[in-house]
Amino acid sequence: MSVEFGVFISPERPNYKDILDDVLHCEALGYQSVWTSDHVIGMYMNPGDPRFECWTTTAALVASTSTIKLGQLVLCNLFRHPSLLAKMAATLDAISGGRLILGLGTGWHEGEFKAYGYPYEGAAARVGRLDEAAQIIKRMWTEEAPSFQGRYYHIEEAYCSPKPVQRPHPPLMLAGGGEQLTLRTVARHADISNFAAWMGSPSDFMHKAEVLSRHCLNAGRDFDEIQLSWANYTLIRGDRGSAEISLDRYTRSMQARYGTKAGDRRPPLCGTPDDVIEQIQAYIDAGVTRFIHRFMGGSFREEATLFAEEVMPSFKA
Numbered sequence: 001m002s003v004e005f006g007v008f009i010s011p012e013r014p015n016y017k018d019i020l021d022d023v024l025h026c027e028a029l030g031y032q033s034v035w036t037s038d039h040v041i042g043m044y045m046n047p048g049d050p051r052f053e054c055w056t057t058t059a060a061l062v063a064s065t066s067t068i069k070l071g072q073l074v075l076c077n078l079f080r081h082p083s084l085l086a087k088m089a090a091t092l093d094a095i096s097g098g099r100l101i102l103g104l105g106t107g108w109h110e111g112e113f114k115a116y117g118y119p120y121e122g123a124a125a126r127v128g129r130l131d132e133a134a135q136i137i138k139r140m141w142t143e144e145a146p147s148f149q150g151r152y153y154h155i156e157e158a159y160c161s162p163k164p165v166q167r168p169h170p171p172l173m174l175a176g177g178g179e180q181l182t183l184r185t186v187a188r189h190a191d192i193s194n195f196a197a198w199m200g201s202p203s204d205f206m207h208k209a210e211v212l213s214r215h216c217l218n219a220g221r222d223f224d225e226i227q228l229s230w231a232n233y234t235l236i237r238g239d240r241g242s243a244e245i246s247l248d249r250y251t252r253s254m255q256a257r258y259g260t261k262a263g264d265r266r267p268p269l270c271g272t273p274d275d276v277i278e279q280i281q282a283y284i285d286a287g288v289t290r291f292i293h294r295f296m297g298g299s300f301r302e303e304a305t306l307f308a309e310e311v312m313p314s315f316k317a
Contacts (some may be wrong), residue, residue, distance in 0.1 A: 003284060003315045006033030007304060008073060008231060008294040011052040013279065016060070019052065019129060028305035029308035033069040034061070034232075035292050038076050041112045042259075052167045052269060055080070055088065057145065062096040070096065073197065073231055073292060074103035074175040078118055078126070083155050086140035090164045098165035099111055101192070102137070104129050105175035106182070127181040128152060130137055134189035141169035173229065179211045187215035190226055197231035198294055199268060202286040205230060209287045229290035230283060233267035236276050236307055243271045246297045267296055273310035280315070 007026045013019055013135040023034050036057055042049030058070050075085070093100040106126035107113065113120040121129075132150040138148035147156050164170050173192035176182035184194045195208040203243075209228060216223040235250055237243040249269060255267050269279050280291065295303035 002289070004032045004290045004292065005307075005312055005315075006035055006069075006071070006292045007031050008037070008292050009300075010044075010217055011036045011054060011057050012039075012042060012049060013052065014050050016052060016057070019057065020061065020064055021173070022304075023068070025196045025301060026304055027065055029305060030312065031068060031304075031308065033071055033290075033292070034120070035073040035103070037073055038079065039109065039205060040079075040116055043109075044106060047115070051187055058100075059095075062092060063189060064101065065099075067099075069099045069101055071101035071173065072103040074105040074173060076107035077104055077130050077133050078113070082136040083158050085133075085159075086137040087160050088162050089137070089170060090141060090162065093164035093166055093170045094162050096165075097108075098170075100164070100166070100170045101173060102170055103173040103175060103192075103194070104130065104133065104137075117288060123178070124181060125152075127176075127178065127185060130174065130176075130182075131185040131188065133160065134174060134185065137172065138169060138189065155160045171227075177208050179208070183208070183212045184215045184219070186226070187212055187219045192227045192229050192290065194229045194231060194292075198233045199265065200230070200232075201268065202282040205283060205288065206286040220259050226292070227289055228287045229292060230271055230288045231292040232294065233265070233269040233296050234269040234276070234293040234303070234307065235295070236269070236271070236273065236303050237297065238272065238303070238306060238310075240272060243275070247289050249298065250296055276307070276311050280311070284315075 002296045009022050036054050038054035041047040042051055054072050061070055089102050095268050110120045116159040130229050132153045136148050136155055140158055141164055145157040145159050171191040172189035173194055174186045175194040199286045235246055237246050269276050
């Protein structure tokens with residue numbers, strides 16, 4: 001199975017031009033996909049920091065790119081009604097010529113729910129809503145005028161025309177690693193899974209994949225129908241000395257932000273290109289076929305270029 005490489009680009013920037021320039025740079029380098037996150041307040045330092053809204057940003061990027069796929073890591077299900085989201089996604093897939101990946105999750109940041117006036121329900125209810133949303137979205141993408149009556153949502157002869165360009169529909173990524181509820185929903189409805197961002201060892205990933213496999217068996221779903229993705233922190237430099245300096249700078253930055261918890265946030269992909277190639281292979285052996293890299297060394301262009309030129313060729317089919 002082929003391996004795909006994508007890049008996460010934060011929409012928390014002072015201006016849109018910087019986002020677009022980085023996306024175009026990644027497209028020129030040959031990355032298969034680019035991803036943005038769905039938060040409505042600042043997440044890194046202050047809640048009032050500038051942050052571009054995820055779906056609007058995705059739509060703008062579609063208009064300025066030509067080959068790279070656009071995904072969300074991931075949309076918060078409760079921010080948009082699934083029937084309208086299905087229509088929005090079908091429209092954007094048609095406009096892009098079939099380059100949309102729809103990423104969806106339960107949402108987790110209670111503070112922004114409160115700030116924007118959304119009710120923040122318990123985990124079981126949020127996963128239940130995600131399960132019903134996935135059903136509605138897929139039905140609207142593939143059926144003429146679907147109806148659905150669930151506990152949380154309902155639609156009645158909800159036309160969605162034009163249909164998406166991709167057949168049978170755009171890939172639906174469902175995020176989350178909850179073993180009892182979320183992975184059961186992933187097993188039922190996802191085309192792509194994303195267990196967790198931005199950490200996790202190969203053994204952690206393999207464990208989640210085994211749990212997902214059992215849920216697939218119970219749901220009567222072929223486990224191999226679901227692509228396993230992994231979003232990760234990546235820190236890469238051309239030589240050992242530069243890599244160590246970059247890791248030290250990163251570690252001090254994380255300690256300033258997270259205190260004693262910073263030790264848990266060491267980039268799982270870290271070092272020279274040869275180091276990163278070896279580390280990636282361990283995740284491939286654990287089942288990953290789609291990587292989403294968040295470059296953490298402070299020089300996005302340099303890291304994205306080095307990775308594309310020195311790492312990606314080792315995994316071409």
